Amino acid sequence: MNAPAFQAKDFKSDLKPIWCPGCGDFGVLQGLYRALAAIGRPPHEIAFISGIGCSSRIPGYTTAYGFNSVHGRSLPIAQGVKLANPDLLVVVAGGDGDGFSIGGGHVAHAIRRNTDLTYLVMDNQVYGLTKGQLSPTAPRGLQTVTSPLGSLEEPINPLLYVLAYGAGFVAQATPADMPGMTALIEEAIRYPGFSFVNIQSPCVTFGEDDQQLKAHKAKMKTLASLGHDSANQLKAMDLARAYGTELYTGVFYRNPNPPPTYDALIRLRQAEQSKKAVPRNRILDAYLQK
């Protein structure tokens, strides 16, 4: 067998992560390096887009082209990148606040367009970068600096959210199971269409005790061990309802017949329309009055 084209270290940049020691995001980064090595695309053909948050710093720690943009807008920017150049491998990452609070409105549209990109949410049920405020995925009643008397709202369930809009690939992982998480990231990237992995990535500084790696290890259950058939969308939704109580890992749903992606469709349209192009100096002729 040939030696693999790339190794995990080829994707590691010289920047030193600013994360707190022990932050779950370190694990996610390691898993991502390995998944990218397994995929085998060179770093310069990868565009890694994020928003703002601790987790959104992740593109800078890779050797890929990165874009650490503004809070909540990674998905629109990533779609622009992919549609402008469908040859690129586009990965998007960010936090639970970035993706499901300020950027929540964009998720549904990324899914309905089915642009071929992989969205990794590093879900720590808290606002890490801004130091511990309530997150949209935090449980009702949670006391934080912005909900000192306990939150009065239900959390968003990210898994149900993306399943409901028809995402073709939906999985959950935790760095507590490194090989499992790595394999899921790789599978998500390989899925031809919009793919989503909710990665339970503990915030050691502001997160709750029951959301730390140790708790994950004790709690996690693979969907495979439950005998879940990932082609069963309704069952996937049923299992996803346990978000916040159970920690299921693995593929909730994978569309067995992936529909054409948006980027593939625009290529077809461009090819079909290209015959009608006119030279630059004749563009105005369309307005000529005869």
Next chain:
Amino acid sequence: MVDDLILGMAGSGGDGVVSAGESLLSAASSEGYHALMTKSFGSQIRGGESSCRVRLSTNKVLNPGGALDVAVALNWDDFFRFGAELPLSVATVFIYEEKAGPPPATLKERGVMPREMRAVPIGELAKKSAGTDKAKTSVVLGLLSGWFGIPSTAIARGLKKKFGNKGEGLLEANERALATGIEYATAHPLAEQHTLALPTKSGPKLLCDGNDMCAAGALFSGVQFFGGYPITPSTEVMQTLSKEIWKYGGVVLQAEDEIAGVGAALGASFAGKKSMTATSGPGMSLKTEILGLASLAELPLVLLNVQRGGPSTGLPTKPEQGDLFQAVFSAHGDVLRPVLAPTDVSDTFKITVEAFNIAEVYQTPVIILSDQEIAQRKEAIDPIDTSKLEVLERRRPTEAELVDYSRFKLTADSISPISHPGMKGGNYLGAGIEHNEKGEPTASGTMHARMNEKRFNKLDPLKKRTDLFEVSGDPKASIALIAWGSTAGVCREAHALAVARGLKVKLLVPYLLYPIAEEIYQSFFASVRSGLVVELAHQGQLYRILRMFTDVPRGLKSLARSGANPFQPSEIVSRLAEMSPEVN
């Protein structure tokens, strides 16, 4: 003989006055006239009352003009609803549907009573000739042709285009209605002749509006991506590109909101493609954060803002020049982004090409400030010579520069070669966080100062671009007339009238609104003692920005009023005359 004719018509939704205006415009332009049309609708989305103004001229048309030479009312209520758009004078020839009854008192109350009031049984003539009063507008076109000399052959050609394939004798019926209108006019001559002179120079014309020219300019520049969200009065740019851009390998993304639209456009630019977005007031407000990201990440991006009345929803279908402060100042952080403004339909094309060139060369977002009038008025313009227009590209790194590449390298002209994903060796981290030359995040004050300097310095050459300023008139004139955007068209006419009256006035029209080209203004101001900066916005925003950046002569005043109240050349001339002690 007259060489300029302003017509206005109003009717209810089914009357088709706008379509009649379009026929007139296209007939006149195919004969070689310069022509301009604006339309106005009532508040209903569909089927409500509508009006249009058409200005025909043997010379270049600079603006929609003031009082009507010819008014057509198919019923009184609809006509009065458009009072502001359809001003009358005693010299107006007023044609109205006889069946609508005699002019109500309201007409008198408006101050002017046209000398020539013509009641014509328009509906009846239509029924008699075409068998249906739906052919009313063809009768009206016949009247206009007969009374004002608008070539009937061209109108007939237009009818053929419109009804030729509609079948069932529709074309023939309308041709009969047209002939009937002409006969009626010939049999009932006007008291005073108003025949339009023949065009001085015939030749093909382009029939288009400002939004058409923005889309065409973008395509000419090689736009590859448009991301946006529909909003009046900018949507036509997205609509046109949605048809056209694919032919050239590009993409239009109708995003879920304006933030996503500009975000996707910025993503496409990051991916190395020429890209743009278009919007109006409310959408512009939403796009602001991403504009700042474009400035910091030094990514080319063109943003068209077709101004409408504001704030908030304001007057969505009316022009205002109230977004200049927003274009220039709406950003957190200390940032400069170029702002350009076209002044008419034709130059919207060139300004769009210029915007792409500046965006690409200087790696910056560029705002084009158009407005509802320029964007949506249909005009017959002379063909645009594109042979001398340059299309520029961003400076990409050479092989050598890709060895140990620095995305934000500090260079002599402060422009760093820019790579994009897919380019081996050019890998970097784009970000909204401050960076060093390599693109690595930094919180260093020294580095921040250096990068700020770079981002400002790179745009300095723009301030020397005299070609982005139109200066005309006696260079030693002591009175200045300054205007931008659609108001420039009114001021060009006012300037010509003022000079003809012997006033010592010179005109300055900036296409580059920001950064303020201090030296260009200062040298223009050298002879100036007084004058006007004319703007269609309550605050007179350019005037205030000029006071911020230049030594404005004491006598230079702001002539400003809220949008949707277009200036007339005559009132500007009177104001200039007051400023001119030596002549009047």
